Amino acid sequence: MSGFRLYFSYLSMLFRSQMQYRASFLLLTAGQFFIPFAVFASLYFLFERFGQLQGWSFYEVALIFAVIHLAFSIAECFARGFDMFSSLVVSGDFDRLLVRPRSTIVQVLGSQFEFTRFGRLLQGAIVLAVALINLPIAWNAAKIATLVLMIACGVCIFAGIFVLFATMCFWTVQGLEVANVFTDGGREMAQYPLDIYKRWVTVFFTFVIPFGCVNYLPMLFLLDRADGPAAAYMAMPLAGVLFLVPCVLVWRLGVRHYRSTGS
Amino acid sequence: MRAYASVWRLRFQLGMQYRTAAFAGIATQLFFGFVFIMVYMAFYANGAKSATIDLPDLITYTWLQQIFLTLIMLWYRDNEIFGLIMSGNIAYELCRPCGIYGFWYAKLLGQRLAGATLRYLPLLPIVLVLPKPYRLGFPPSAASFALFLLALILGLFIVVGVSMLIYISVFWTLSPVGSTLMIAVAGEFFAGMVIPVPLMPGWLQNAVNFLPFRWTADFPFRVYSGHIPVREAAAGVAVQLGWVAILVAFGAWLLSRALRRTVIQGG
Numbered sequence: 163m164s165g166f167r168l169y170f171s172y173l174s175m176l177f178r179s180q181m182q183y184r185a186s187f188l189l190l191t192a193g194q195f196f197i198p199f200a201v202f203a204s205l206y207f208l209f210e211r212f213g214q215l216q217g218w219s220f221y222e223v224a225l226i227f228a229v230i231h232l233a234f235s236i237a238e239c240f241a242r243g244f245d246m247f248s249s250l251v252v253s254g255d256f257d258r259l260l261v262r263p264r265s266t267i268v269q270v271l272g273s274q275f276e277f278t279r280f281g282r283l284l285q286g287a288i289v290l291a292v293a294l295i296n297l298p299i300a301w302n303a304a305k306i307a308t309l310v311l312m313i314a315c316g317v318c319i320f321a322g323i324f325v326l327f328a329t330m331c332f333w334t335v336q337g338l339e340v341a342n343v344f345t346d347g348g349r350e351m352a353q354y355p356l357d358i359y360k361r362w363v364t365v366f367f368t369f370v371i372p373f374g375c376v377n378y379l380p381m382l383f384l385l386d387r388a389d390g391p392a393a394a395y396m397a398m399p400l401a402g403v404l405f406l407v408p409c410v411l412v413w414r415l416g417v418r419h420y421r422s423t424g425s
Numbered sequence: 426m427r428a429y430a431s432v433w434r435l436r437f438q439l440g441m442q443y444r445t446a447a448f449a450g451i452a453t454q455l456f457f458g459f460v461f462i463m464v465y466m467a468f469y470a471n472g473a474k475s476a477t478i479d480l481p482d483l484i485t486y487t488w489l490q491q492i493f494l495t496l497i498m499l500w501y502r503d504n505e506i507f508g509l510i511m512s513g514n515i516a517y518e519l520c521r522p523c524g525i526y527g528f529w530y531a532k533l534l535g536q537r538l539a540g541a542t543l544r545y546l547p548l549l550p551i552v553l554v555l556p557k558p559y560r561l562g563f564p565p566s567a568a569s570f571a572l573f574l575l576a577l578i579l580g581l582f583i584v585v586g587v588s589m590l591i592y593i594s595v596f597w598t599l600s601p602v603g604s605t606l607m608i609a610v611a612g613e614f615f616a617g618m619v620i621p622v623p624l625m626p627g628w629l630q631n632a633v634n635f636l637p638f639r640w641t642a643d644f645p646f647r648v649y650s651g652h653i654p655v656r657e658a659a660a661g662v663a664v665q666l667g668w669v670a671i672l673v674a675f676g677a678w679l680l681s682r683a684l685r686r687t688v689i690q691g692g
Binding site for chain 2: 185186187188189190192193194196197200201203204207208210211212213214215216339340342343346347350351354358359360363
């Protein structure tokens with residue numbers, strides 16, 4: 163429990179420090195709103211020109227887009243500390259975290275929090291609202307639970323990737339930009355229904371990094387397109403949690419291997 | 426001029442040091458290229474009639490975007506210049522025996538060329554031998570290719586001209602991150618980096634034609650594939666030259682104004 167209290171005092175500290183540069187904060191938040199907005203606008207223009215995407219309508223793709231962007235922005239808010247972790251290792255500041263009697267995960271999570279990412283979050287929420295209003299989905303408790311689960315487990319996948327690549331810093335010391343292929347690249351890819359891609363992409367992003375399980379597959383259930391037991395589709399997002407578990411275990415292993423840079 | 430050339434060379438060599446970062450960039454760009462191409466192929470599968478650019482031309486466009494990203498992206502930032510302005514160390518720059526505008530311009534040019542060299546040298550051979558629909562095509566004629574090279578270089582001059590304006594704006598705003606992000610997002614959208622200009626709705630294309638951004642990326646890439654024919658391309662190069670002149674003249678004037686009212690606060 164004290165881990166939570168510690169985390170929230172980290173948050174309020176970071177919030178107050180980021181609010182010191184108010185104009186820059188607001189402009190950055192606005193910028194974070196417009197980055198995915200430009201992507202969404204081009205999605206709209208493509209649908210306006212081509213009408214449909216292999217049987218998918220604009221609002222269906224908008225729902226897929228919203229889920230993955232919401233998951234990404236929430237993960238970027240919370241797990242930013244892991245994304246920026248290489249700087250802690252390079253500067254040797256990670257030593258200070260180790261001598262404190264608290265979990266390293268809570269401390270790294272609390273080391274960074276990007277409040278400006280709320281701009282991105284807001285954009286995702288608006289797209290979600292637009293999609294939900296325009297889609298003729300018969301909502302019931304099961305479907306609402308599935309939608310919430312999709313976003314939550316999407317967060318787990320992105321967070322897992324951040325943790326995994328942060329762990330590699332223990333061995334490489336410098337940050338690995340290849341992580342962007344899976345975070346930014348995964349987001350770009352998963353904002354469209356997975357079945358429009360070639361088979362190797364679909365297989366990789368279903369069984370290795372399970373973006374398809376939090377997005378495309380449960381979406382079939384929401385839109386009543388699924389054939390097969392509904393429960394299987396509903397439970398699919400939990401693959402995101404399964405992905406996070408080994409990432410955290412590898413992190414523990416990495417912490418034990420850590421050797422300070424000494425600087 | 427020799428001073429600018431050596432600034433350029435120093436920056437070029439510094440940029441060449443970051444080889445692992447370049448490797449990561451190559452992987453990222455290949456992945457993004459594949460994803461974009463697959464998305465376009467899916468859209469074209471039953472809607473090719475409504476397109477204003479052929480799929481092979483669009484694939485070429487996508488690869489050229491990825492290959493030359495370092496030359497044309499606006500969000501690339503040189504934190505050193507921001508640091509100089511914000512910390513007041515600009516005073517040292519003022520003591521140098523050459524104009525600041527030309528000095529920074531050469532520096533930014535060198536950085537971008539070094540970054541781009543590390544990308545296109547390894548990427549080009551890969552995308553030229555990819556299996557068929559994904560392969561980067563060749564330009565239809567030698568004239569198209571020559572004009573493409575010229576347009577690409579002039580586009581680079583435009584990009585650096587625009588980024589100089591961003592740096593100069595920091596003299597007034599004193600906080601680079603927010604305003605540069607906004608300009609970069611808008612500029613890249615209007616350059617056709619998010620959605621290719623030929624696929625934009627007509628009203629937007631008309632608006633884009635009046636802005637400089639399109640001439641940095643969209644124009645050279647369509648000259649390469651022959652989507653813009655040679656005669657039209659030659660006229661476009663003249664427009665590019667006009668933009669370079671306007672941006673450099675405006676930037677130099679703005680910088681001289683900014684410097685006149687700069688007060689260095691001791692320390």
